[in-house]
Amino acid sequence: MKVYNDFLDAATKGAVAIVNGNLMALNPNEPERQQVFVYNYIFFSYAVDLVDSFKDLTSSDNNPSFS
DSSP states (O other): HHHHHHHHHHHEEEEEEEEHOOOOOOSTTSOOGEEEEEETTTTEEEOOOOOOOOOOOOSTTTTTGOO
């Protein structure tokens, strides 16, 4: 429980530091959504939510090669 709580605390502080602009990106010349960060040995990157990024491509309705 202590390890989990310590990780949760560090992850929360790291995320807040990124949102507030208090943490320098490892690749500051990249576009903002491609920047990555490290805080207390935790790697942070932005999540990208794309439309249909998890679309089911295995069904025959979505893939004509299964006909």
